[in-house]
Amino acid sequence: MISYNQIDDMLKPVGFCLRGGFTDKLTTLLVGNVGSDIWKLFGQQYDDWMEPDPLDHWTRDHLVRLADELDCKVVFPFDGPAYAPFQKWAMKADCVFPSPLGPLIHPVYGLWHAYRGAFVFEHPIKGIPPKPKLTSPCERCQKKPCLKTCPVGAFTVDGYNVPDCMDYLGRHLDSDCMTLGCLARRACPVGEKFSYHPAHGQFHMDRFLRSAPLKP
Incomplete structure (x- = not known):
């Protein structure tokens, strides 16, 4: 069975990373970016600039292919309405809090992070890290x-x-x-x-x- 860390390693070549996860009936792993790691890789190819939303198109392309490899479903925050509850999922899985500006703030990354998708598995994934017990900065x-x-x-x-x-x-x-x-x-x-x-x-x-x- 593939582990959380192995999936995280599979995301690194395109600048993404796992941002926590949880298991209810299904297992949800949040996929996002920290800082400008994705910016170093996005936009290198002509097709990356597919309008009307180039970064969303680029994200979908990479995460759908990886989800097929992992044999799981992938959900995106920009698909809707109805939109998946990414902020609710993030506060359940990751150490983030509401900020005065609106976006969720992380005690280490500040406001310089985002959630770009979520992998949803029908089976548990081993090694999901516990949510750190920190307070809002x-x-x-x-x-x-x-x-x-x-x-x-x-x-x-x-x-x-x-x-x-x-x-x-x-x-x-x-x-x-x-x-x-x-x-x-x-x-x-x-x-x-x-x-x-x-x-x-x-x-x-x-x-x-x-x-x-x-x-x-």
């Missing part, structure tokens, strides 16, 4: 720089003002938010060494801006 953060850095104050304790954020980005395509990645996210001191490469951050901001509904 946000509980110890008094200054909350993430809530003070956005140039339009889009992030507050009351939530995220998406229209103001998108309006600013659309009018300032050469801003640091667009060329480096979200400044509020980059202001978080947790996991700084895992922060996305500027080109990686710019890619996500560009895709985020493209998701804005067209104005009549």
Whole structure:
């Protein structure tokens, strides 16, 4: 029977890693990335840039092939509606917590990680690591720089003002938010060494801006 660590090793050549797992009736292993490991590998081939969502297409291509090899099902967070409950799964399997910005924060990786898919097995997988018993780094953060850095104050304790954020980005395509990645996210001191490469951050901001509904 294949183990958790063996599956993790199979993911490394494409920059992915396992991000924890759990067994109910089925066994679910979360697949994601930490830092910009995937950015070093994504986009090398012409077909990687398949529109409308190149990174999702690239992710699906690699994980479906690996799921076939593992004889398991693969689920993606971008398939829907209805969407699979990835945040719920992540908090069950991995050491992550809600952050003031919305994305789940990890005590080591900070906000510089993502969940790209999940392998679902009909049988147990040996070696799934227990979830570490740590607390949210946000509980110890008094200054909350993430809530003070956005140039339009889009992030507050009351939530995220998406229209103001998108309006600013659309009018300032050469801003640091667009060329480096979200400044509020980059202001978080947790996991700084895992922060996305500027080109990686710019890619996500560009895709985020493209998701804005067209104005009549």
